[in-house]
Amino acid sequence: MSRFKNRLMAKVLTRFQWLFERAVAKPEVYLDVGAIPWVPMTKRLSECRVAIVTTAGVHLKGEPPFDMVDKDGDPSFRAIPLSAPNGALMITHDYYDHADAEKDVNIVFPIDRLKEMAKSGLIGEVALVNYSFMGHIDGRHIDTLVRKSAPQVAGLLKSAGVDAVLLTPG
């Protein structure tokens, strides 16, 4: 029942922009993020290996889906190899309406656009592995995200020689 409610709410908030704006006007959790992290670009974009990190709940069909039962969400992440065809991907995320993203995953995980940009020379190359979270992360899971899973993904990207990251929501 709770999943049905979440999915229904997601459809309503997607359909009615003013309701969405009202819903996000007052975040329930206020984070103390301290100083804004800053790493300057030191390479030309055309020489950069670029990765996508999305919070749209995208993952390979064969992998365990994100937890949709825990009301605080799921702070884990999934790796998406560059070699995975779009047909091998699916979305598990009850907190936004992903009917359109299922028609074209590029609206939340723009992997084809990045491949085109690598081909045209705008960016150097696309990372061999990209990453996905499920953006509904609340309560006790925020700490896990901040202290564990986000730094883990950052470490994986760094060790893969990624120079820049495009972040996309759901």
Added chain:
Amino acid sequence: MPTVGVSIARRFTEEVRPPRSVFVKWPMGHPLGEPGRVDTQTAVISAAFKVLVNSTEPGIIVDLPYRWKRYEDLKKEV
């Protein structure tokens, strides 16, 4: 490593304070636009990369001049 994010909830982005963002006032689930609209998707990513390359101070949020389904806006300079 340097990051740039696409935001569809400006209020959240102001709260979380990422280093560089571009904002589009578009429906949830559509940060890069509509399915199959390669031109829109490319425009948002290109704008995000401009911000990635050109911004010099942390916390910048650039409001993109692209209205929902108004394709003529894609010609506007960011």
